[in-house]
Amino acid sequence: MIKSLLIANRGEIACRVIRTARAMGIRTIAVYSDADAKALHVRSADEAVHIGPAAARESYLVGEKIIAAAKATGAEAIHPGYGFLSENAEFAQAVMDAGLVWVGPKPASITAMGLKDAAKKLMIAAGVPCTPGYLGDDQDPAHLAQEAGKIGYPVLIKAVAGGGGKGMRLVEAAEDFADALTSCQREAANSFGNAHVLIEKYILSPRHIEVQVFGDSHGNVVHLFERDCSLQRRHQKVIEEAPAPGMDAATREAVCAAAVRAAKAVDYEGAGTIEFIADDSEGLRADRVWFMEMNTRLQVEHPVTEEITGVDLVEWQLRVASGEPIPLRQDELSINGWAMEARLYAEDPAKGFLPSIGTLELFELGEVEGGRIDTGVYEGGEVTPFYDPMIAKLIAHGETRDEAMDRLSDMLHDSAVWPVKTNAAFLINALDHEDFASGKVDTGLIGRDGEAMAADPEPSDEMLLEAAMSLTPVSFAPGLRLNAAPRRVASFLLEGEPIDVELDGETEGGGESSVLIAENGKVWQMLPWRVDGSGHHGAHDGDILSPMPGKIIAVDVTEGQTVTKGQKLLTLEAMKMEHSLTAPFDGTVAELKAVAGAQVQVEALLARIEAVEE
Structure with a gap:
């Protein structure tokens, strides 16, 4: 058995691997960039090695630095996690050439499945149906x-x-x-x-069905049943579950058998996922499920498979990498209950899902019976602009789908993150959607109804009163009147949970200040607030600011051009994704500072839109 392990990754997956390795008595070594010096995975490992600047291309993507760190610390093996170098065949081979154990499939298997076109040709030859x-x-x-x-x-x-x-x-x-x-x-x-x-x-009623497979060096390949990952936004998974709703025994047997054939076709070892696209226009049927691709690594959503099978997939990875056979035969594996996972992102659904960065001054995630939390951050830690914005995975297991769904909803309702924005409310709304709740979900659901899911709920009068009563009494501040007309937005904590509400109050000139709220002759001081206008566009409402550091990769307008509300102005690349910035209202591009190819800092002025005079 491996005695020491370097995890060539960061964040939640690094913490996840460390947790299982420690339980197995394996010494763990973390690697970290400048931005991650105080990260949770660094704190959790037995040892940590600095490997370079914040940019992943200068740290986590530099295989030579990672191998050197393994050598310097006496690590026997390297686990790549997911993302970064996890599906890089050259890196896998370099690890093995350095005399280290690679916790993953053979480089030849990664290469065979690494390019989607070549993989599909191989699958057709193996008798696996393809789109x-x-x-x-x-x-x-x-x-x-x-x-x-x-x-x-x-x-x-x-x-x-x-x-x-x-x-x-x-x-x-x-x-x-x-x-x-x-x-x-x-x-x-x-x-x-x-x-x-x-x-x-493109399949018009598409379901995303994937099968967890596992192989070893003794020629054994098993499947651990299917997951449904159909709830997606811009082709990124939002909520995953296992098993798949509406999957009958015959279809499950056919799809899982096809997945095993696919894995055997590339002599697969370790954890992998065969992804299928299904036409659900007439329900799930074996003759309407086609191979899409194989992920030659552990998946983000692997916990739902662990929850329904009772298997620790990371433990299996480490045992198989050590030369052991798969711990269980196919006939020893079965489905127990239902599991769901929600990906909690540091992002603002109300602003087009733009990533949110900053200090996690409050970070509390809901806990329930049958619940599990996988995270790579902590209260007081930083969410930086350099990496993927996922900050946690909330997983719930129950005897039935409804029970798992209710428990996951409770976990989200009981979570509080501040001042960094998250998609928690969006996830709750998605769970509550009638199509998802009934199991009739396809990959286009969020595209159709996502705007409603992203809407912020309005606070009730009772909530405002309860919030006011929960604050510390202070003396009245002279000069502040409580009968102003402009709309005010205040942020405060209610029983540990952050919430934004509209309040009565007035200051000279607007802007940021403090606000007082009175009830029954008492006065309570609130946290800072900002006047949000009263329906008219203010002097700076049309300022288009960079939401985070990044690179301008496209500018779609010119200075002086007339634009309409929602029209794309430019594209910013940050946190490994492209983000479109749009016009907030009809108007004219009065000023354009964005230049394609330029690096910009957070809150840099990129453009200014002047409203059309009515």
């Missing part, structure tokens, strides 16, 4: 557009080296193809160093 599409080498835009036309719209453009929703665009009409292709190739080149794409037929 219709174009897998050719001719990447001329005109030829790709022609192939898309042959397939028939809508189509998906997908980076062959992609993953995690990056390098993927849905195109519903021929006139939109060229722009979508350019954007997709640009994101693919930036994220994966490979702009090559394939084109697939």
Whole structure:
């Protein structure tokens, strides 16, 4: 058995691997960048090694530094987690060439499944059904557009080296193809160093079904049943569950058997996931489920599989990497109950899901029976702009789907994060959606109803009164009147939970100040607030500021141009994703400071929109 392990990753997955390794008596070594010097995974490991600047390309993506850290600390093995170098065959081979144990599949298996077009050709040969599409080498835009036309719209453009929703665009009409292709190739080149794409037929009632597989060096391959990851936003998974709603025994047997064939076709060892797309227009049927791709690593959503099978997949990884056979046979594996996982992101759904950064002054996650929390941050820690904004995974297990769903909702309701914004309310609204609640979810649900899910609930009068009564009494502040008309927004903590409310109050000139609220002759002081206007556009309402440090990769308007509310102005690349900044109202681009290719800091003025005079 491995005695010492370096985790070549950060955040939640690094903490997750450390937890199991410690339980197995394995010494753990973390690596960290400048931005992660005080991170939870660094605190949790037995030892930690600094590997470079904050930018991942200068730290977590530099294989030589990671191998050197393993050598310097006497680590026997390297676990790559997910993301970063986890599916890099060259890195896997370099680890093995250095005399270290690679906790993952053989490099040849990673290579075979690493490019989506080559993988599909291999799967077809292995008798695994695949989605219709174009897998050719001719990447001329005109030829790709022609192939898309042959397939028939809508189509998906997908980076062959992609993953995690990056390098993927849905195109519903021929006139939109060229722009979508350019954007997709640009994101693919930036994220994966490979702009090559394939084109697939877009399934109109798509379900995302994936099967957890596991192989060992003794020729054994098993599946650990399926997960449903259909609730997605911009091709990124939001809530995952296991098993899949509506999956009958015959369909499960066919899909899981196809997944095992796929794994055997590449002589697979370790944990992997075979992803399928299903046409659910007539319910889940074996003849309407097609292979999409294989992820040759542990998945973000692996906890739901662990919860329904009772298996620790990281323990299995470490045992198989040590040369042991898979601990259980296929006939010893079964489904117990239901599990759901929600990905809690540091982002603001009300502002187009832009990532939110800063200090976690309050970070409390709800705990329930059957609940589990996987996180890589802590109260008082920093959410930085350099990495993926996921800060926690909330997992709930129950005997039934309804019980798991109710428990997950309770966990989200009982969570409090401040002042960093999160998608917790969005996740609650998604769970409450009638289609998701009934199990009739497809990958387009958030695209159709996401605006309603992202809406902020208005506080009730009772909530305002309860909030006021929960604050510390102070003496009255002279000069502050309590009968002003402008709309006020105040932030405060109610029983440990942050909430924004509208309040009565007035200050000279508006802006930030403190506010007083009176009830029954008493006065309570609130936290700082900002006047939010009274329906008219203020002098700075049209300022388009950078929400975080990043790089301007596209500017879509010119100075003096007339724009409409919601129109895209520019695209900012930050936290491994592209973010579109849009016009807040109809108007004119009065000032444009954004330049394509430029690096910008948080709150830098990028553009200014002047409202159309009525």
